[in-house]
Amino acid sequence: MRTISHEELYTAVSNLVVQANFNLPDHVYQALSTMHSSEKKPLAKETLHILLQNATIAATKHIPLCQDCGSVIVFLQIGTGVTIDGNPEEIINTAVADTYRSHYLRPSIVKDPLFDRTNTGTNTPVFIHTDIVEGDSLAITVYIKGGGSENMSSLRMFTPTADIEQIIDYIVATVKQAGPNPCPPLFLGIGIGGTADVAMLNAKKAVLQKEPHPNEEYRRLEEVILQRCNTTGVGPLGFGGNNTVATVRIKEAPTHIATLPVALNLNCHSLRYRSTIL
Amino acid sequence: MKTIDLHTPIPEHDLQQLKAGDFITISGTIYTARDKAHKKIAELVTQQKPLPIDFTNAVIYYAGPSPAPPGMPIGAIGPTTSYRMDAYTEAMLSLGVRMFIGKGFRSSEVKKLLVNYNAVYCSSFGGAAAYLNQCVVDAQIVAFEEFGPEAMYKLTVEKFPVIVINDMYGGDLYA
Known part of the structure; x- marks a missing residue:
């Protein structure tokens, strides 16, 4: 049985949070760029141009792509041959809270949907979905979804x-x-x-x-x-x-x-x- | 694209010339307010308590920015979806607001109110929040600091780009 340390998981989640919030994935940038080339209407073309510029500014000046830094959704695929040193839910939530604070990402989660809409201030809890798969590795996806x-x-x-x-x-x-x-x-x-x-x-x-x-x-x-x-x-x-x-x-x-x-x-x-x- | 450059307070004749689909830029002062600030302002009006700012001829921006990193006046600052503020729009108009900036559809009720009050609804560029950050020169919290990202900010902006969605004659770019 392979063991993944607390630090390894924490660091991986933290890095994914930063990359996701500041760097648009290449294929997404490419899709916007292709649409920009094909768009005929001037306002639509200008809009796509602004969205492409937004991605460049976000990456180079380290400003979040969107002020809505989302709900954090995490998909885990945990191999049957792997174990995590610690409670993965706790580690992931701590990594997200710390990273949102240290990178000036907007916290957008409220405590209770009806009776106490106070911002938790940490953008946690994270919403985690887990699949158990074959193998001895842990696949992690951090997905940022705006309201x-x-x-x-x-x-x-x-x-x-x-x-x-x-x-x-x-x-x-x-x-x-x-x-x-x-x-x-x-x-x-x-x-x-x-x-x-x-x-x-x-x-x-x-x-x-x-x-x-x-x-x-x-x-x-x-x-x-x-x-x-x-x-x-x-x-x-x-x-x-x-x-x-x-x-x-x-x-x-x-x-x-x-x-x-x-x-x-x-x-x-x-x-x-x-x-x-x- | 051809743009119309406006400065706050936006003169009456400049507001009157705006048509749905125009690309305009705004320089000067705009105020952020989103869900919680609207609810609070409506409460203050009902209770006849003092308001945090003078809304006469104000431009209101539906936005909840990300925190300012060191060396920047504000963080990412794109528009939030406007329909959630529909229920409070008449109160804001009656206080003197002449322009709202957000993104997305308004109710048919709000569109009628804009005509009645000679006000304009514009969309900024949703999800272009790092780009829009570059147009903000200064940001000060003027009310509701306890709401965190939903606090009310006074923004000093330079050529902040928006598209006119609903003009004061009933024109609607989304229609």
């Missing part, structure tokens, strides 16, 4: 006999209705199948998949949804244009004979995440 785009999340429980057109219509209508609110161009994550909660979680995981779906039918569906969303005219930041959605990613799961959940995670143009393997 404005999270508010546009959606779940619909379709009947199992619903046809794909109905599902596409629902997705496109949700993106159109959200309009400027979630800060498009969006990275759209779709969870299909499982139970309601699994679909929502898969929508979160889907958005972090760099590559299109490996299965051809799902890949084609991703492409159709992308094309349809980009005919809505919402455009960058809702100012109009052809670039409303940057990428569409689907993560499916087996489901009950009576159900067909479809969950949507609308991520803003500032897709902030970083991963590492210990």
Whole structure:
């Protein structure tokens, strides 16, 4: 059994928090850059230009990409052959709290959703999702999710006999209705199948998949949804244009004979995440 | 792109010429206020207590900046989503606010109010918070420091870029 030390985990999480908040991943920058090249409307093009400049300023001057430094969502894949020296939940929360303070990141978490909306001041607790996998390594992803785009999340429980057109219509209508609110161009994550909660979680995981779906039918569906969303005219930041959605990613799961959940995670143009393997 | 450069306090004739879709820049003084500050201001108005600033002709920016790192007046400072402030907009208009800056849709009620009060709603660049930091010359907390990032800041800005979404004639860029 391999042991990962308290310090190793703490340092890894802290580094991921910094990278995610200040450095846009290369493929996200590239996606914005490609849209900038193809955009025809002057205001939309100028908007994309500003978003690209934002990424450069954030990285070079060490200013957070967005003032909303998000909820911190952590995905852990813990190998069956690995053990952590200490309570991983405590270590991760401490690393996040310390790093938010030392890097002047905005704390945005309140204690209680209803009766005590006092800012915890540390941006914790972190929301952690754990999978147990084969092997003797620990994979960690830190994903920063802003409140404005999270508010546009959606779940619909379709009947199992619903046809794909109905599902596409629902997705496109949700993106159109959200309009400027979630800060498009969006990275759209779709969870299909499982139970309601699994679909929502898969929508979160889907958005972090760099590559299109490996299965051809799902890949084609991703492409159709992308094309349809980009005919809505919402455009960058809702100012109009052809670039409303940057990428569409689907993560499916087996489901009950009576159900067909479809969950949507609308991520803003500032897709902030970083991963590492210990 | 062609931009219209405005200075605060924004003269009446400058506000009147603004049309949905215009790219404008603002130089001068703007005030941040988001969810908690709006709720608090509304309470102060109801209780007839003194207000933290004079809202006459003010520009209100829906924003909750990240903390200022050493050597900078403020941290990242992009707009937050505006619809959450819809319920308080009439109170702010009646205090004399003439321009709101945020991002995203306003309710049909707010759009009517903007016409009635001859006020303008603009969007800044959501998620361009490091870029917008570069337009802020000075930042001072003027109220509600206890709210942390939701405190009310007086910002001195230089060519702060915004797009007119709802002009005072009912024009709507999002429509």
